[in-house]
Amino acid sequence: MLNIDSVEKGLVIDHIEAGKAMEIYKYLNLDKMDCSVAIIKNAKSKKMGKKDIIKVEDNINMDLKVLGFIDPTITINVIDNCSIIKKINLELPDEVENVVNCKNPRCITSIEQEITHKFKLTDKNNKVYRCVYCDTAYEQN
């Protein structure tokens, strides 16, 4: 297996569905951050067969709530001094902004580009998010 140095202080975002790491990388705006980031694709996993992992050095002040929207089964370990000091459990966030776009061709967001795309959680049990402008449910591919 490929070896990546362990994180001394930072975050390990684990149990990402294989192939989704780049998506998460984008959602967390890691491309705009100055810290070291390691993306591990298709790592072996007992639970998932294979998985992706993202390791982030230093920067732990980022909005992780969005991960609950993308995949609530992702686990996040906060690392300090090379050991896990906290595990963050993800929940479905009440709302997400500019993470996904409304696909309803009749929605005002379809013609006015500068409007914030905003979805609210309307049904927790079925993980239904609706556009705050037109009520259309977001459908994950």
Next chain:
Amino acid sequence: MLKGRSLIEPMDLSIEELDEILDLADEIIKNPADYSEVCKGKILATLFYEPSTRTRLSFESAMLRLGGGIMGFSSAESSSAAKGESVADTIRTISCYADIAAMRHPKEGAPKVASLSTDMPVINAGDGGHQHPTQTLTDLLTIKSLKGRLKNFTIGLCGDLKFGRTVHSLIKALSRYENIRFILISPDELRVPEYIREEILVKNNIEFKEVERLESVMEELDVLYMTRVQKERFFNEADYVRLKDSYILNMEKLEKAKSDMIILHPLPRVNEISVEVDKDERACYFKQTKYGVYVRMALLMKLLGVEK
């Protein structure tokens, strides 16, 4: 407190606030002269990005009857939207000219965007196939005035339940009142959207059924709400032509109806209610139009925070 608020969808109002508006409308109906000057010096902007003579005139009539002034545009072509101005910029500008705005827009959520961009109250006067809260207020006032109650009845909603925004708004609003049973009458292609069915009716344990034929449920109804199959809501002409005549109310169909049933329609109608039905005392859709002015008067007063 309704002063300064916007009205984007019926659920923006609590039951108490709805009652407050309906009670004031009732007072206005009894003594309209007492209210003829209450909005003196106030201006209503009617921002209509798509044509709707009826709703626009109803708003303008309401403001004029309260002694206020009106201004606005009645199509996107005659507004700066034609130059590509955003809804947010338009409303920010209009808020310098007016005290309250009523907006109709073909895109769903446009009035919501407007309300988030200004402190001026914005009233959704219809956004695409989405919501039309003042039609709902009209419908509630009509039912309350003519049936004497907003609980314990069976309402049949007939026609285009998929794109008919008045139906969506009305179901949402009525779902909060006691013991109201819904019968949804439409062709399979035009059934209510899944979010109305699942998140309003099923979630709140409200009794409802969906049927395809109006005749099969006529005798159960206390209120029959007819809607037009609107051509502009269809993506293709063939579907429109195939479905538009499916649900036409005539005297023959009415034979089985209760004698005190009321027939409502948001108007304009095309042919879904035969003209012969107009003479029947159960036909209340023109009275409904009149109630629409009174309820908009009450709403304008409440959102502007003016009193008698």
